[in-house]
Amino acid sequence: MSFEPKIVAFLCNWCSYAGADLAGVSRYKCAPNVMSIRLMCSGGLEPSFVLKAFKEGADGVLVCGCNLGDCHYTDGNYKTLMRMTLLKKLTEQLGIEEPRVRLQWVCASCAEDFTNAVNRITEDVRALGPYKKEKVEVESGKNT
Amino acid sequence: MAKLKLALYWAASCGGCEIAQLLIGDRILKLAEAADIVFWPVAIDAKYKDVEAMEDNSIDVCLFNGAIRNSEQEHMARMLRAKSKVMIAYGACACRGGIPGLGNLHNRQQIFDTVYRDTASTEKNGNIFPQPSYKAPEGELEIPVFYDTVSTLNQVVDVEYYIPGCPPEEKTTWLALEALIQGKLPPRGTVISHNVKAVCDDCSRKRDIKKIKKIHRTYEFIPEPEICLLEQGLLCVGVATRGGCGALCPQVSMPCTGCYGPVEGVIDQGAHFLSAVASVIDSKDEEEIRTILSDVRDPVGTCYRYSLPDSLVRRASIK
Ligand code: SF4
Ligand code: SF4
Numbered sequence: 001m002s003f004e005p006k007i008v009a010f011l012c013n014w015c016s017y018a019g020a021d022l023a024g025v026s027r028y029k030c031a032p033n034v035m036s037i038r039l040m041c042s043g044g045l046e047p048s049f050v051l052k053a054f055k056e057g058a059d060g061v062l063v064c065g066c067n068l069g070d071c072h073y074t075d076g077n078y079k080t081l082m083r084m085t086l087l088k089k090l091t092e093q094l095g096i097e098e099p100r101v102r103l104q105w106v107c108a109s110c111a112e113d114f115t116n117a118v119n120r121i122t123e124d125v126r127a128l129g130p131y132k133k134e135k136v137e138v139e140s141g142k143n144t
Numbered sequence: 145m146a147k148l149k150l151a152l153y154w155a156a157s158c159g160g161c162e163i164a165q166l167l168i169g170d171r172i173l174k175l176a177e178a179a180d181i182v183f184w185p186v187a188i189d190a191k192y193k194d195v196e197a198m199e200d201n202s203i204d205v206c207l208f209n210g211a212i213r214n215s216e217q218e219h220m221a222r223m224l225r226a227k228s229k230v231m232i233a234y235g236a237c238a239c240r241g242g243i244p245g246l247g248n249l250h251n252r253q254q255i256f257d258t259v260y261r262d263t264a265s266t267e268k269n270g271n272i273f274p275q276p277s278y279k280a281p282e283g284e285l286e287i288p289v290f291y292d293t294v295s296t297l298n299q300v301v302d303v304e305y306y307i308p309g310c311p312p313e314e315k316t317t318w319l320a321l322e323a324l325i326q327g328k329l330p331p332r333g334t335v336i337s338h339n340v341k342a343v344c345d346d347c348s349r350k351r352d353i354k355k356i357k358k359i360h361r362t363y364e365f366i367p368e369p370e371i372c373l374l375e376q377g378l379l380c381v382g383v384a385t386r387g388g389c390g391a392l393c394p395q396v397s398m399p400c401t402g403c404y405g406p407v408e409g410v411i412d413q414g415a416h417f418l419s420a421v422a423s424v425i426d427s428k429d430e431e432e433i434r435t436i437l438s439d440v441r442d443p444v445g446t447c448y449r450y451s452l453p454d455s456l457v458r459r460a461s462i463k
């Protein structure tokens with residue numbers, strides 16, 4: 001069976017979610033591999049959410065916020081930018097290849113940007129294959 | 145009251161935890177009044193087979209330090225668990241993986257290649273790696289199997305209490321031992337320490353704006369003595385680390401490296417610290433943000449110095 005990437009997308013309520021919605025209403029062709037989670041603001045995205053997504057089986061994570069300067073809460077997405085910049089360094093060091101984590105600004109009317117971001121991460125991750133961790137010898141199911 | 149039976153063991157660790165246990169000084173006499181030590185490889189001559197011969201649950205408390213990196217350590221963790229009523233993870237390695245846990249950035253083959261083949265001082269006479277079993281003329285020899293992944297103690301067996309620190313401070317050790325001697329142990333699962341809040345709560349340095357333009361390393365300058373180190377651009381993990389040590393490191397101008405583990409309620413210490421660092425950067429320019437953060441040279445080693453096996457992704461994936 002061919003590999004279908006599982007992508008988790010975190011979308012802020014005010015721009016990105018609206019942009020994603022518009023992509024649907026406008027019938028853009030968008031890869032069906034994305035499970036979206038709505039946040040009030042991308043600045044509310046704890047880096048641990050991204051790591052948790054990988055832990056729970058995601059092959060890629062897309063984070064979307066308003067364009068810089070347009071965050072509904074003024075500068076939440078600057079926080080996102082700083083966290084994601086550092087987080088990407090960390091995930092790469094953990095062997096999670098760069099294209100698996102993507103930050104994309106999507107404004108409320110940017111249906112096309114959203115579609116492109118989804119299609120791009122899906123294809124990038126498809127080419128990389130599933131995200132898999134190394135063997136863990138002692139598995140007790142604890143501490144999960 | 146009958147004397148308690150106490151066992152102490154070391155797994156993947158450095159030996160510092162034993163030193164830390166001895167730091168309680170002459171209070172060890174108080175301990176000896178209340179407890180008999182039935183197993184302690186560093187100090188008394190009891191063998192594995194003696195432990196094997198004990199009844200299940202016949203040891204009252206086991207203080208286990210070190211992470212689980214090979215099959216012998218796993219075996220001993222399981223055996224001591226079965227023999228002990230209460231299992232205590234002692235020190236950062238048992239609690240969170242500790243320094244040996246950084247081995248989870250690599251796998252067995254990579255570590256073996258470095259240690260037994262690539263180091264400059266290794267003789268280049270072929271690829272000779274340790275084998276778990278070997279047929280010598282005198283008979284079959286067995287050594288423990290080295291694992292790809294380092295685990296924390298509670299990823300292997302149930303653990304009742306945690307004593308944090310690398311190694312635990314003497315007062316932290318005594319807090320636990322005193323509770324033990326008096327039979328007043330806290331609820332199961334407690335991390336025993338004097339503070340559940342962050343190291344910053346114990347730290348006398350003044351925090352104020354936390355806006356930095358440059359991340360520094362410790363050797364680059366002598367920090368100002370009264371201002372928070374993070375605000376001076378040093379990556380002090382105190383904001384994301386459980387207090388109780390008394391903020392020892394920042395007191396002497398060294399950034400906290402996080403040895404007491406995450407603060408209460410936080411699952412992933414590294415991700416928590418990463419957020420904290422991101423929030424002190426003073427810039428709204430994408431390029432500048434990248435430049436400032438490029439000075440975080442070793443994000444995993446900084447954020448997860450003692451807790452990689454305990455983190456959400458637990459280990460690196462290797463291509
Ligand atoms: S970040 Fe470090 S120096 Fe600053 S208050 Fe916290 S423990 Fe002290
Ligand atoms: S300041 Fe941090 S690194 Fe130093 S002893 Fe305390 S918890 Fe450990």
Ligand code: FES
Pocket residue numbers: 012013014015016040041042043064065066071072073076077
């Ligand atoms: S509301 Fe969209 S990024 Fe803050």
